[in-house]
Amino acid sequence: MTIxxxxxxxxxxxxxxxxxxxxxxxxxxxxxxxxxALKLQKLRLKDQINALQDAR
Structure with a gap:
């Protein structure tokens, strides 16, 4: 899967x-x-998105 x-x-x-x-x-x-718990999951996803965007 691509970034x-x-x-x-x-x-x-x-x-x-x-x-x-x-x-x-x-x-x-x-x-x-x-x-x-939902808000924490959402925050973790946002952190993952940001990390992937920075890695591009």
Missing amino acids: EARIRELGNRHRSLESEIERQTGRPSADSLHLK
């Missing part, structure tokens, strides 16, 4: 997590621990 393809894949996952975070936040009984 560009990997960046696209991670970007897609990052956007999916963003959508899930927004859905969960809109719920009246949002689980704060679950939201925290």
Whole structure:
């Protein structure tokens, strides 16, 4: 897999997590621990994307 393809894949996952975070936040009984875990995953993906972009 090329670096560009990997960046696209991670970007897609990052956007999916963003959508899930927004859905969960809109719920009246949002689980704060679950939201925290989703946000941490999103941050890790962003770090991976940035590292790959810097490596190009």
